[in-house]
Amino acid sequence: MTYRVLLQGDWETHRNYVAALQAAGTSVTTDPAEAGNCRGLLLPGGGDIHGTLDDGERSLIQSFLETGRPILGICRGMQALNVFFGGTLYRCIPGHQILQGDLLHPVRSSNLLAQLMGKTAVVNSNHHQAVERLGWELEAAQWAQDGVIEGLVHRRLPVWGTQWHPERQSFGLHQEDRADAAPIFTYFLAQMRESI
Numbered sequence: 450m451t452y453r454v455l456l457q458g459d460w461e462t463h464r465n466y467v468a469a470l471q472a473a474g475t476s477v478t479t480d481p482a483e484a485g486n487c488r489g490l491l492l493p494g495g496g497d498i499h500g501t502l503d504d505g506e507r508s509l510i511q512s513f514l515e516t517g518r519p520i521l522g523i524c525r526g527m528q529a530l531n532v533f534f535g536g537t538l539y540r541c542i543p544g545h546q547i548l549q550g551d552l553l554h555p556v557r558s559s560n561l562l563a564q565l566m567g568k569t570a571v572v573n574s575n576h577h578q579a580v581e582r583l584g585w586e587l588e589a590a591q592w593a594q595d596g597v598i599e600g601l602v603h604r605r606l607p608v609w610g611t612q613w614h615p616e617r618q619s620f621g622l623h624q625e626d627r628a629d630a631a632p633i634f635t636y637f638l639a640q641m642r643e644s645i
């Protein structure tokens with residue numbers, strides 16, 4: 450059985466996310482009107498968060514939480530989850546972004562992300578905002594060498610995220626100089642099978 454994921458945003462901008470989700474075995478929609486028919490929500494990267502989330506994004510996250518459906522946040526999406534749960538962000542951190550392409554760096558993992566990616570892995574990085582204070586019942590599960598949180602999980606709910614971009618290092622985009630991030634998407638699919 451194929452499960453549908455709601456990808457927040459537009460199809461064209463988020464082609465790599467769509468490709469990774471489809472390769473993992475899910476179908477994808479970007480239409481919020483179809484949220485009720487989706488088994489998971491992916492909050493992708495893109496743009497800064499200025500203090501709080503808009504009402505539409507807050508309501509979307511809340512609707513998935515209330516029904517126990519999993520949520521995966523990537524880059525800005527992880528930051529949005531942290532803000533949703535009452536956490537704060539650094540407005541600008543150095544050393545995690547280059548002008549073009551992805552910066553590669555090692556991370557140390559625990560918890561779920563250690564199970565999926567190993568205790569250490571090389572990942573990409575392209576962000577200047579980052580988690581400062583963790584939100585309610587969120588815990589860090591991955592860190593860059595400078596201590597910046599690169600992954601988090603919720604203690605009770607099927608909510609988790611990565612600051613880096615697994616869609617750019619999995620399936621057809623996996624490269625030898627970085628970890629294979631396909632387990633991020635296959636686990637997300639497994640969470641969808643277990644939900645509801």
